[in-house]
Amino acid sequence: MKEKITLDNAASTVFAPQLVGLITTLDRAGQPNVATFAWVTSTSHDPELIAVSVSEARYTHECLTDEFVVNLPTKDLVEQVWAVGTLSGRNKNKFQVAGLTPIPSVVVKPPRIAECLTHIECRIVDTLETGDHTIFIGKVVAKSADFDAIKNGALNEHVEPLFHLGGTKFLSGRERIDVNKLAKGKNSF
Numbered sequence: 001m002k003e004k005i006t007l008d009n010a011a012s013t014v015f016a017p018q019l020v021g022l023i024t025t026l027d028r029a030g031q032p033n034v035a036t037f038a039w040v041t042s043t044s045h046d047p048e049l050i051a052v053s054v055s056e057a058r059y060t061h062e063c064l065t066d067e068f069v070v071n072l073p074t075k076d077l078v079e080q081v082w083a084v085g086t087l088s089g090r091n092k093n094k095f096q097v098a099g100l101t102p103i104p105s106v107v108v109k110p111p112r113i114a115e116c117l118t119h120i121e122c123r124i125v126d127t128l129e130t131g132d133h134t135i136f137i138g139k140v141v142a143k144s145a146d147f148d149a150i151k152n153g154a155l156n157e158h159v160e161p162l163f164h165l166g167g168t169k170f171l172s173g174r175e176r177i178d179v180n181k182l183a184k185g186k187n188s189f
């Protein structure tokens with residue numbers, strides 16, 4: 001066994017990579033905003049719930065009053081992900097700045113992002129103050145995707161999702177591992 005060392009890195013970079021989502025909201029004036037969030041996770045199957053942890057410093061925090069959409073960006077959008085994850089929508093239209101296209105959602109008022117692969121539309125049902133962030137819990141009210149995004153219940157093999165390692169670093173890749181297809185003996189515990 002290798003020697004273990006103690007770390008003072010942020011826990012979010014020790015438990016990494018984390019899948020990146022682009023969250024769209026409407027501000028109080030009804031204008032759409034978009035920002036990058038890595039602290040996003042499913043929390044329940046029935047009802048279907050998704051939680052996102054948002055710092056109070058984000059304009060998105062103010063915009064999360066009712067509904068939001070979690071959009072899945074892929075590797076080709078990494079520069080847009082960085083732009084909308086480092087600029088605030090408080091004084092600018094980040095869709096224009098980053099060249100992202102808002103399209104109407106199926107059920108909720110905040111838009112989907114045309115360039116993203118999948119979209120989960122949510123209505124906020126609960127919030128939880130947690131340290132310097134707030135966890136917003138959304139009930140899933142609609143799901144949609146590019147026609148070829150999902151195959152046999154999982155992201156299609158050509159898709160390269162984007163993960164955040166921390167700071168300016170991201171991870172992407174296409175390797176898929178299906179434990180049912182591992183060589184005999186490797187999956188026989």
Ligand SMILES: Cc1cc2nc3c(=O)[nH]c(=O)nc-3n(C[C@H](O)[C@H](O)[C@H](O)COP(=O)(O)O)c2cc1C
Nearest residue numbers: 035036037038039054055058059060085087088089
């Ligand atoms: C890869 C990445 C992941 C991020 N994840 C989160 C997150 O989970 N929670 C959060 O509050 N901010 C997160 N941010 C920071 C916000 O995206 C950033 O502050 C953004 O400018 C907020 O925009 P807004 O002020 O328009 O809401 C992340 C940024 C990047 C680049």
